[in-house]
Amino acid sequence: MQMRAVIFDGAGGTEVIRLGEVPKPAVAPGQVRVRVHAAALNRADLMQRRGRYPAPPGWPSQIPGLEFAGEVEAVYRDDATRWTPGDRVMGLVGGGGQAEYVVVGEDELIPAPEGMALSDAAAIPESFLTAYDALVVRARLREGERLLIHAAGSGLGTAAAQLGRRIGAAMLGTSRSAAKLARAAVFGLSGIDTSEGGFRDAVHEPVDVILDVLGGAAFRDNLELLAPGGRLLLLGLLAGSSAETDLQLILRKRLEVIGTVMRPRGAGERARLAREFTDAVVPLFEHGVLVPVVDRVLPVEDVRQGHEALEANDTFGKIVLSWESDD
């Protein structure tokens, strides 16, 4: 049995992307197979396409895609499982999400919020699991604390802002786009436009938690802006990976610098997070407290156009690829 999938033929520009046919993956014990309705693009896909972010061991190396939403199509033989064919689900994978079918450990699946289109649900897993893990699990963000979010118009940024608002944090966000900041303001975030300079002088009071995807020169500014007991979550290095560090700041203010990426995590850790997220966060989508932010939904045939839009940095929220004309 064959299925269609987005395939990277080598490393390079968008010319290496094609839609092709690959074998439909088999279901092993403890796994379920999901028919994917929609799968969002991520910046990690661009890095993978350029050959700079290979899939971790155990995941498809040529098929990109870190998240998906769809319907359970098959479970392993007579395995006892909580899933039934037809269940609406979503999830995070180490690769292979941008295909007609994906095989996932049953404990790593998350029910799609009731009443939500699967093309919206596909924009949830990477952003909201990452933001939840970073802000709630790792940074232990508390009501009344001050939160600074870099790249506030990104999928991660808008997810973090919604979770931060729910927790009751006072929020600041940076972006090089005034238009994105204006849109992010709806989530209760005060904007800092960094199109013409840094952010440090625009932050007038120390902050308790920083969600950073920049690294590089921003690292030092982040350490300086943190209040005693502050936590810096490092989730990306868009501004570079080398930083001159004043360790006195870390010691004297008793800071925590926490590196966190989702993709290399093992099954146990993915399952724990999926369970916690199902209980604590999925209901918030059903009650309208949280919303996935979708920039646009493209038919999967337009995947190259999706890469170009993300590369041009003119998106607000997620670009979702849809396999279903009727979804």
Next chain:
Amino acid sequence: MQMRAVIFDGAGGTEVIRLGEVPKPAVAPGQVRVRVHAAALNRADLMQRRGRYPAPPGWPSQIPGLEFAGEVEAVYRDDATRWTPGDRVMGLVGGGGQAEYVVVGEDELIPAPEGMALSDAAAIPESFLTAYDALVVRARLREGERLLIHAAGSGLGTAAAQLGRRIGAAMLGTSRSAAKLARAAVFGLSGIDTSEGGFRDAVHEPVDVILDVLGGAAFRDNLELLAPGGRLLLLGLLAGSSAETDLQLILRKRLEVIGTVMRPRGAGERARLAREFTDAVVPLFEHGVLVPVVDRVLPVEDVRQGHEALEANDTFGKIVLSWESDD
């Protein structure tokens, strides 16, 4: 009413140290006054003497001393308190410990282990509270993990080694003294002699937790030695405060860099830690699982000699100053 105390007259060498008379401190609501029997020296006292580590606000600025053991002498009027004059206690303070009397919040006191001389108990608070807070509370060290302890012959190092052994960690320790490493081996620690070079090439497997008082150039080596999910506890900067950092290591391995110092902590945090330590750690001293490591006990009149010995770095464990000829 006057009392005797160690006093720093300005900043400089040991010539600024004298024993003098100062007013006996009054007891405010929620506080108790302790007659100090013994108080240990710390490297922080040397830094304070040189004018580089002033006492935090609210603590005596001229009287050094971060830890003490003694007997409760007075409680505030008729306050309900769990302490009674004569109770044997120990504790951590932001300053003023090297005096005949010290006034402490009642919740910050810890009972001295039963059957232990107060001159031994005086060597417990700073080392063991710091090591407990770092390894157990902050780093969440687990059985079977690999722990690297820098400056393994110090009071903190020997306390950390004992706690690490109790938790069931595999332990490595560095020191520039082969003699100190030989003595530290009794706590189950494999020694790395750094008298002639670095430690990185001597560590052949990644480690999960590092207790570091060095900083500086050791920072990069520490990050490289950590396993995925590893935690680096930064407690001192003996090797300098500036470090070129490869943020990729922090991000990719999902590391945590945690700065931690005791001295600036507020009353609430001190009280929480004292309570937890009383329940979880004090019994281990009473059962002989943990032992304070005392290099020597000096009469307080020899405080200058104590500074010189600590400065010469030829101590193993704590130098304790005793106010009591009969203790």
